[in-house]
Amino acid sequence: MSRPGRKKRTALFVLEIILLLLFIGGLYVYGQINSRLDKIETPVFDESKVVTNVTAPEMTGYTTYALFGIDHRSVNKALGADNSDTMIIASVNNDTKDVKLVSVYRDTLLDIGNDTYTKANAAYAYGGPEQAISMLNTMLDLNITDYATVDFNAMVAAIDALGGLDIPMSYAELVFMNDYCVETSVETGASYTPIELPERPEDIEATLGEYHLNGVQAVSYCRIRYTASLDMGRTERQRRVIQMMVHKAKKAGLTTIFKIMDDVFPLVKTSLSKTAILNMIPTVIGYSIDDTVGFPSKYKFANIKAGSIIVADTLIDNVVELHKFLYGDTEGYIPSQNIQDASNRILEIVGGADTLVDQAPVSEDDTDNGGEVVWQGDGSGNYNYTDYTDYEDPGTGGGDYTDPGTGGGDYTDPGDGTGGGDYTDPGTGGGDYEDPGTGGGDYTDPGTGGGDYTDPGDGTGGGDYTDPGDGGGGDITYEDMTGWDDGYAEPAEAAETAEPTA
Structure with a gap:
């Protein structure tokens, strides 16, 4: 018969073995994670370029990050301007581990820097993560210093x-x-x-x-x-x-x-160091993402130079609501003077509150003019794109973003430069996005007609989005979607024609 003391010592020994195995397993997992973290790209991030408002509140007990989804395209480069079409603010409560997410609408009219007002998604293309974070900080009274960026892949x-x-x-x-x-x-x-x-x-x-x-x-x-x-x-x-x-x-x-x-x-690209990420691992399993909203929460629309834009109604009120959502009790918080000035400036730019509408104005096309400045400090409303290293105009024309010819095509006009096509016009026509023929079709028209998005037929139709035949008059409200079935019955066939944008 075994003595009680021996049984107790045996149990402790077994427990020690289990703990040792768990510890070794933990080291293995740690080692596996540690080696994989070397795969994350940590580009040079100049924190000295990140701007915050002097009177922005210091939210102790919280850590706030910026998450960017970039419209970067390696295949269809003409449609990828590296705009941050996804901008998410992630606020982490360090005590409860609750995470709150706020999406900043890409078409929101904000100062992206240097007293330049345009759609918010242009900030990243203009000055990388430093500029995009600075926009979020100065326009929303935040103190963000770290970010992560991903794309489709x-x-x-x-x-x-x-x-x-x-x-x-x-x-x-x-x-x-x-x-x-x-x-x-x-x-x-x-x-x-x-x-x-x-x-x-x-x-x-x-x-x-x-x-x-x-x-x-x-x-x-x-x-x-x-x-x-x-x-x-x-x-x-x-x-x-x-x-x-x-x-x-x-x-x-x-x-x-x-x-x-x-x-x-x-x-993934991020400003977080390998050590910082490793230190987060023990607690990350406890994080819970329960609450998410969009910014601005109260908004209206205006139709000006850059197309239909979202206008915070008002920026001051929306920033107050944002802080309540992200940080809970913010009683006594008063937005910085920069927020108040920007709120007034936005209303001036759009022509006053009376010009705003509740529904997005219907435009003739749906091209993304996110890179077109609405207003800047000198009052001209124009912007000098020569400082944009990401865009390039190696020709002599006036094309925006990339115009290797001599014409005035927006984004890319690799043809003879005589056309005015937006985004990509390798021919001589005025088609938006891509028109490899001579017509004026929006987005993709490999024929000669004016079909929007895709008209791979004879070009005589004007169907919006997809018209795989010769007819169709559907508009952006997609009241008649019957053409879509035919356009995507065969993936291989569809891949040759349709090229929607983000």
Whole structure:
């Protein structure tokens, strides 16, 4: 019969062995993570260029980060201007580990720096993360010093590693998601299977059901901004996908987590040091993303030089609400003088509060004029793009962003320079985005007609978004979506024609 003392010592010995194994396992996991962190790109980040308002409140007990999704395209470079079409503020409560996310609407009229007012998404293209963070700090009274940046490829890889996501979708979202999948797949080199559309319901905005989306599809879902909810709905979709990814990652095994690190870390740029990231690991599992909103929460629209823009109503009131959401009780907080001045300046620029409308104005086309300045300090409303190292004009013409010819085409006109096509016009016509022929079709018209987005037929039709035949007169309200089914019945055929933009 064993003595009680011996049994107790044996139990302690077994426990010590278990703890030792766990410790060794922990070291193994730590080592695996540590080696993978070397894959993250940490570009030179000049913190001295990051500007904050002198009287901005110091929110002790919280850490705030900026997350940027960049419209960078290696395949279709003409449509990728490195604008930060996704801008998310992440506030972490250091005690409760609660995380709150705020999406800044890309078309919000703000001072992106140097007293230059335009759409907020242009700040990153103008001066990289330092400029984009400075815009968030000075326009929202924040003290952000760290950021992370990703593009399409990183999101696709992460979602695929997680096995996809189950997302509730409407008919309109299905249509636009299938459309965006074409370019997302080409850009990332990842595959997808188009979702077959059900019979068109009377209410195309109502949720039809839950659909399992892979990486290409989920990212395309995040890019949708043509439904009734416009960019507000797009940013809500982005936050929803992030929440789903975090929830699923918490339940994933080490093999899945390591695969995400292997696939995604090389596609991430951040100011956080390797040591800072390692120090976050012990507590990151306790983080919970429960609350998300968009900024501004109260807004109206104006239609001026840069197209339809979002105007905070007012910037002062919206910044106060933002601080309440991010940091809880902010009683006594008064926005900095810079916020008050900018709030007044924005109203002056748009012609006063009486000029604002509740609905986004309908424009003739849907080109993204995010790089076109609305107003700057000298009052000219013009901006000298020669300081933009990212854009280049090696010719002698007046083209915006890239014009290797001598003409006035916006973004890219690699033809003879005689045309005025926006974004890409390798011919001589005036088509927006891409017109390899001679016509004036918007986005992509490989024929000679004026079809918007895609008209791969004989060019005689004017259908918006996709008209795979010769007819169609649908407009941006997509009252008639019947042409979409034909355009995406065969993915290979669709890939040759459709090139939607973010």
